[in-house]
Each structure stands twice: as C-alpha cells, then as structure tokens.
Amino acid sequence: MPQMIFDDTDGTLGLLRDSVATFATRFPGAQRLRQRRAAGTDLDREVWAGMAEAGWLGLTIPEELGGAGLGAREQSVLSEALGRELISEPLAFLAVFSGALLSEAEATVERERLINGLIDGSLIVSPAVQAANGSIAPIEASASGDGIKLSGEAHYVNAAASADEFLVLAAINDEQALVSVPAASAEISQRPTLDGSQLGKVSFSGVSVGADRVLAKGAAVDAAIEKAVASTRLALAAEMAGIASRELEITVEYTSQRVQFGKPIASFQVLQHKMVDMWADAEFACAAVVNACERLEEDDPKAATLAILAAKARAGDASVTVGRRAIHLHGAMGFTDECDIGHFMKRAVALNSALGQPEALRLEFVALERAA
Structure with a gap:
C-alpha cells in the first residue's frame, strides 16, 4: 500500500511510525473523535498529554530550545502516521505552526516560557x-x-x-x-x-x-510566518497522504470481504479499476510530500516553496477523491457513523481547506513559478 519512502539508516522514521501505532492502541483515533464530537470539545486533553509524553510536540523545535531538533522528514512521517490512525488533535497548528513561530522569535523569557510549555504539553x-x-x-x-x-x-x-x-x-x-x-x-x-x-x-x-x-x-515576523505556513502546509499534506493511503486500505479490506453473486466484490474488474485509480492518487500524494522534503534539504528556497504548494494541493485532492470513491465502494455502509471510512473522508475535507484549497495553491504555484 502507498507510503512515504525515505532512507532510514538510523531507524528513526521506523520508530516514529511504531510509536504512533502503539499510541493508537491506547487512544483509538475514530473512537476518540466520536467522543470529542459528542462532548462538543475542541481538544482531548488526555490525548494531547499523551502526544507530549511521546515527544511529538517539540519534534522540529531546535535542540538548544528544548526540542528534538528533527527535520521535515521526521515530521512528515509522524503526520502521515497520525493521518492513517485518524488521530485528529490539531498537532499541525498547535505544535508545528506555533513551534515554528516561537523558534524564529527573539530569545526572551517569554519565548522560553511558551516553548517549554508547548513541548511538555502544559500550555496550549x-x-x-x-x-x-x-x-x-x-x-x-x-x-x-x-x-x-x-x-x-x-x-x-x-x-x-x-x-x-x-x-x-x-x-x-x-x-x-x-x-x-x-x-x-x-x-x-x-x-x-x-x-x-x-x-x-x-x-x-x-x-x-x-x-x-x-x-x-518587522522583517523577523515575516520570516517567522513564512516558515510556519510552509512547515504546517507540509505537515498537513503528509497527514492527508496518510489518510488517502488508509482510505484505500480500508476499502480493499472491505471489498475483499463483501460477497455478492457468490464472489468477493473486489474480484469484479470494474471495482479493481476504481481501486487502481485510488492507489495511484494516494501514491502520487506520498511522492509529492517526499519530493517537498527533499527540496527543503537543497539550497533553493523557491524550489522548496513550489514543492510544498504542489504537495499540499496533490495530497488534498487525493485524500478527498479517494475518500469519495471509498464511500461509494462501501455502498450504504459508507454513510453510517459507525463506519470509519466516512470519518476519514470528513477529516480529509477539513484538512484540505486549511491554509489554502488546492485551487488557490495552484494559482499561488503558477504566480511564484512565473515570477522573476
């Protein structure tokens, strides 16, 4: 199944994926999402404390500021895994966006207080x-x-x-x-x-x-905002790529078990064609995020920005399109609240609208690409 592929010589990326899988056994994403929705709350404090304990909140904050000092690859793998497990606490904004702003701020007692509280989860x-x-x-x-x-x-x-x-x-x-x-x-x-x-x-x-x-x-604010927006868009793209991949997996599992006319419906060629299209969308979304991470490692800010815009647009379209097809292939089951696939779809729509819809991002891409 589609997944972002990076060199992982020290095993850090594998450990991040495993940590999210273990976390999801304690805090099942779909179950917690339903509980939070029923309660009408905007944050599950228990889940957030668990994220802080796992060290995810300060993942990309520099080590000298108390964070883990890791990069875009590690954040993307974490966000992808969170998307796959439907862990929907707003880490992209509360940790990635806020962390980037604070990392670029002036070294003051106030900044230190906020960063320390963000990392250990004591401050939202x-x-x-x-x-x-x-x-x-x-x-x-x-x-x-x-x-x-x-x-x-x-x-x-x-x-x-x-x-x-x-x-x-x-x-x-x-x-x-x-x-x-x-x-x-x-x-x-x-x-x-x-x-x-x-x-x-x-x-x-x-x-x-x-x-x-x-x-x-002044100028330091503009630089901080630019970094925060780019970092958060990439994290959102990775999360949506994870959602798209999981939507496909759930659909393959369901259609392999659903029997009609004496056969699993996954054996019907017309459904196989639809699932190949879903696979391609999810695969391209993962590849776009990988490309953006690689461009960030090069000394070419314009190329990196273009790649991030492309990744967010591609992953947004993929997660929503794959979700729609998945619900279609689930039949009436796909529309029920008890069926998780609908929640993946709704999560994809919500993330897709954050910090720019695909159409707006493509226009921004074209304008930047044509700029001198």
Missing part, C-alpha cells in the same frame, strides 16, 4: 493569525504605555476554547509584531466543522499586553 499555544477570508493578516494594535493594545478578530483558530495562550499577528504603526496574549483576555466563539472538531473566532476589544509579550517585530 494556538496561533491566531488568520482573517475571515483565511489569509494571514494582522489585527489592529496601538501603543499603550509600555505595551500595546489589541482590537480586532482572528478566525479559524484551533483549540480556541482550550488554549492558554494565543500567538497574535498585530499591526503597529505599519509594522507587524508577533505578540503572545493570554487566552483569558479574549472573547471566544466556536463552531463545529465537518469532521467533528471546532474552529474558533477570537475577538480582542482593547486588550492590553506588556512589552515583554512582544516576541518579534
């Missing part, structure tokens, strides 16, 4: 940097004594109700700043998403924070 640090149209955009801010005052809204915030701290992008006198804001100072509203998780809107009405909470300013 959620990025609040998106506008209503999904773009990365700052909210308005003004100088207030020794600190700043924030007024505005951030949208599509993961684990907004569970967060302890928000990382907010603010505009102060035409200069951008990255600011940490206590979650208790914001007004939060949430709405359920297709996969049973929650996304929040975070509103700030004249919220004042001290100067010690300004983590970065």
Whole structure:
C-alpha cells in the first residue's frame, strides 16, 4: 500500500511510525473523535498529554530550545502516521505552526516560557493569525504605555476554547509584531466543522499586553510566518497522504470481504479499476510530500516553496477523491457513523481547506513559478 519512502539508516522514521501505532492502541483515533464530537470539545486533553509524553510536540523545535531538533522528514512521517490512525488533535497548528513561530522569535523569557510549555504539553499555544477570508493578516494594535493594545478578530483558530495562550499577528504603526496574549483576555466563539472538531473566532476589544509579550517585530515576523505556513502546509499534506493511503486500505479490506453473486466484490474488474485509480492518487500524494522534503534539504528556497504548494494541493485532492470513491465502494455502509471510512473522508475535507484549497495553491504555484 502507498507510503512515504525515505532512507532510514538510523531507524528513526521506523520508530516514529511504531510509536504512533502503539499510541493508537491506547487512544483509538475514530473512537476518540466520536467522543470529542459528542462532548462538543475542541481538544482531548488526555490525548494531547499523551502526544507530549511521546515527544511529538517539540519534534522540529531546535535542540538548544528544548526540542528534538528533527527535520521535515521526521515530521512528515509522524503526520502521515497520525493521518492513517485518524488521530485528529490539531498537532499541525498547535505544535508545528506555533513551534515554528516561537523558534524564529527573539530569545526572551517569554519565548522560553511558551516553548517549554508547548513541548511538555502544559500550555496550549494556538496561533491566531488568520482573517475571515483565511489569509494571514494582522489585527489592529496601538501603543499603550509600555505595551500595546489589541482590537480586532482572528478566525479559524484551533483549540480556541482550550488554549492558554494565543500567538497574535498585530499591526503597529505599519509594522507587524508577533505578540503572545493570554487566552483569558479574549472573547471566544466556536463552531463545529465537518469532521467533528471546532474552529474558533477570537475577538480582542482593547486588550492590553506588556512589552515583554512582544516576541518579534518587522522583517523577523515575516520570516517567522513564512516558515510556519510552509512547515504546517507540509505537515498537513503528509497527514492527508496518510489518510488517502488508509482510505484505500480500508476499502480493499472491505471489498475483499463483501460477497455478492457468490464472489468477493473486489474480484469484479470494474471495482479493481476504481481501486487502481485510488492507489495511484494516494501514491502520487506520498511522492509529492517526499519530493517537498527533499527540496527543503537543497539550497533553493523557491524550489522548496513550489514543492510544498504542489504537495499540499496533490495530497488534498487525493485524500478527498479517494475518500469519495471509498464511500461509494462501501455502498450504504459508507454513510453510517459507525463506519470509519466516512470519518476519514470528513477529516480529509477539513484538512484540505486549511491554509489554502488546492485551487488557490495552484494559482499561488503558477504566480511564484512565473515570477522573476
């Protein structure tokens, strides 16, 4: 079955895959997803604590900052395995995105506090940097004594109700700043998403924070945001590649057991053709993520960015398309809540919309490719 293939001379990637498989025996993804949906919560604290214990939250944070100091390959393999097991806690945003922002921030006591809390799971640090149209955009801010005052809204915030701290992008006198804001100072509203998780809107009405909470300013903020978006898009692509691969496996298993006209329906040629198409989509998604990881290791930022855009678009299309075909091949069973395949499909749709739909990413790809 499709899977991302990398050289693994020291066995690290194999250990990561095994750790997720073991983790899933303690916290079955589909079961936990249903429980969280029924409870109406945006984060399963027990699962998140288990992720912290496994060392996943600081996987790509540099060692000198307390993280594991691993790279894109390791994060991609972890995210792929999480997708396969349908472990749906928002690690891509709460760990990868926030971790990248904090890693690029200035070395301050506040940064150290946030990074340490993120890694050990004692703090839920959620990025609040998106506008209503999904773009990365700052909210308005003004100088207030020794600190700043924030007024505005951030949208599509993961684990907004569970967060302890928000990382907010603010505009102060035409200069951008990255600011940490206590979650208790914001007004939060949430709405359920297709996969049973929650996304929040975070509103700030004249919220004042001290100067010690300004983590970065100016060009450093732009660099941090660029790195965070690219890293998170790649993690999302890897997770969706894992979902696509697992959707195919589940379908092959089901059609091999489902008997009609005295034969397993997997023996029917028309179904075999459909599953070959599903295999190709999942395989290409895995290959696109591998290519992006390899491009990141080269000294060519433009090529790396193009490869990440292509991987997110390819994996997004694949996970949704394979999911639709899988539900079709399951027949009426595929639409029931008890059947896991529908939850994989819904998770794919939710991840596909995060940080750019495939169509938007392709337009961004073309614009960047044609730029001088």
